[in-house]
Amino acid sequence: MNAGAWLLNAAFLGLILACVKPLGLYIANVMEGRPIWPLRLGADLERRVLRLCGVTATQEMGWAEYALGLLLFNALGAALVYALQRLQAWLPLNPARLPGVAPDLAFNTAISFTTNTNWQAYSGESAMSYLTQMAGLGVQNFLSAASGLVVAVALIRGFARHSVATLGNLWVDLLRGVLYILLPLAAVFALVLVSQGVVQSLAAYRDVTTLEVQHYSQPRLAPDGTPVLDTSGQALTEAVTTRTQTLPMGPVASQEAIKQLGTNGGGFFNANSAHPFENPTPLSNFLEILAMALIPAALTYTFGRMVGDTRQGWAVLAAMLVLFGGAVLIATHYEQAGNPQLAALGVDQRATAQQSGGNMEGKETRFGISASALFITVTTGTSTGATDADLDSFTPLGSLVALFNMQLGEVVFGGVGTGLYSMLIFAIIGVFIAGLMIGRTPEYLGKKIEAFEMKMSAIAILVMPTVVLVGTAIAVTLSAGRSAVGNPGPHGFVEILYAFTSAGNNNGSALGGLSANSVFYNLALGATMWLGRFWPIVAVLAIAGALARKKRIPASSGTMVTHGPTFVVLLLGTVLLVGALTFVPALALGPVVEHIMLWGTAHG
Amino acid sequence: MPAMIRPAATLLLFMTLLTGIAYPITMCGLGAMLFTGQAQGSPLYWGGRTMGSRLIGQNFSDPRYFWGRPSATTPQPYNALASGGSNLGPLNAALTTAVTERIAALRAADPGNTAAVPVDLVTASGSGLDPEISLAAANYQADRIARLRGLDPGRVRALIRAKSRGKFLGVLGEPRVNVLELNLVLDLLKS
Incomplete structure (x- = not known):
């Protein structure tokens, strides 16, 4: 690892550690319902929502009821995401006129976003309407993170309480997790991302003129959108000459913010956080990395605080940090070492003052090796799964770090x-x-x-x-x-x-x-x-x-x-x-x- | 169980309205107010026209322009509606073939240049839309561009220096330069 990489990783660790105590304490206060000012401010709204839900806030649940409620809530959420995808062609906010999503893909995506996985078997820019992204996928970014949060809080309460049969009220916990923790953090982060150049617009895709004329061939399509085949069954192509590039738009920053903070990871676009409209600058990239680890790291303090001994939380965090250190060292080392097959072709992969060098296939110039390796380590150590580089082109041991991080059960900070x-x-x-x-x-x-x-x-x-x-x-x-x-x-x-x-x-x-x-x-x-x-x-x-x-x-x-x-x-x-x-x-x-x-x- | 349907459905509906509608629309409003250009895709205005976005790369194949990162998008490179990388593993023969061809194209456009080729100039970016190349990749092309345009190589290198971006706060980012910005200015330089 070179000096720049050491500095980057040190900056990441320093900032995360600085946030653990204040944020962890805040989360503990929120989940314990202490009368801090945000809770006093939201008390009225909270009461109204709970009344609509027919819930008495003080009525606590046993573990089975808590679990059943959570399963039901997530199953309903998945059904809503499924319906939005299937029906998007007839719903508003679809300026690109995208058709409904196929049943198997819609099933996969609905489960993917309710389970905080955000596995994507589709390309966002060519499959999901703005409404599906916002009201389906975006909502589950909040709710799946909140679901993870309340389970952790319930387990902490299990340790903190004694001789009682109940763990808390699921609906109150979910509501508070979103209202006071996830939503305010996401709103601030979204605006910072917009300032860096992350798109936030409901306008239609935008045509711009390119400097050079483009010549290429593309499959010829029949009016119904299927490729035209010649007599031997080969797809016919047609030559295209154009100076137009179509730029995708969308409510990206709002989704990007919670995608990272909620350890979700489902990109608005296919290239995820490698896409310049999702992650335009080295600063946005660094903040996106911090955002993934922020809440999971802080929860170790929340844990210590709620069980009445903060040293317990620091011990858990210490174990996470050791695993993190090992992972990021290995990933950075092997990505920087580059690809020997390309070295043999006369490619310059050295790290110099003029270039990051290393295994650059699938990586963005502005992030280079060290920031990409750090991103991948954090995204797989937490349960995020966002990527700022093409993981398929990582070196074998670079991708081994990503794999093993997940196989350990995602405990290097872990998901929210x-x-x-x-x-x-x-x-x-x-x-x-x-x-x-x-x-x-x-x-x-x-x-x-x-x-x-x-x-x-x-x-x-x-x-x-x-x-x-x-x-x-x-x-x-x-x-x-x-x-x-x-x-x-x-x-x-x-x-x-x-x-x-x-x-x-x-x-x-x-x-x-x-x-x-x-x-x-x-x-x-x-x-x-x-x-x-x-x-x-x-x-x-x-x-x-x-x-x-x-x-x-x-x-x-x-x-x-x-x-x-x-x-x-x-x-x-x-x-x-x-x-x-x-x-x-x-x-x-x-x-x-x-x-x-x-x-x-x-x-x- | 039936008693739970009401809270589950009501809370889901409330959250959908709050985090799925109110939140993104508020962010659109605030974004448009505070960071108008950025929220709309950072368009690059040039001579009264929108010449693309400063964040989204364009394809350059004319040797008189700086070339950007190879792009693996289909059907054409730098297709902003189909972002993505090559997905080629490090041992895949298709990767070595592609890199060999790219090196050959660079050498053919600039036969006198025998320097080792900077890696980012022959490897596809992760998004397929990378707007930037490393300073090494820009300087590698400086002599070719100067020769084909009849410019002093020193001027081209000075242009790269002037447009280059270093590390933010000395920590974040890599030495790099925006290809579209370079090429727009190149067209203004008189030999």
């Missing part, structure tokens, strides 16, 4: 809420293992960890690897799975493994060479996303409910300390062990083989 609750599940497993080693009943934060919690933790941890590996295995055995691959050799396998890893972890980033818009992938990945999201959520809420019922055991001299370096190492060990044991064989067949082939041919 999901990162914290996933890490806390690992902590429960960690103290259980430690308890076995020293022969004591495991406890965490004064709560005895017993058979039920361990069963639920095992479910929460094992669902993801199961859906990812079984899904990958099915896809590689079916021709419908294999034929979608866009690159030969082990890279093709990586494309499939990546797709299921991304879906199972609700990340949403992709190796774009895989033609994922097929009935097989739309349905298989749709199911993977739904199971990968809601199965662990139900297990986590069950744990929260069980913990809330327990008595708190006062700390004694025999209690294991869970805020010191020993615990951080234990937590890291648990995360890495579970991740490595599950995924190393698959990784060895994919990126590792590819790495050896790439550098072996260069030297041999």
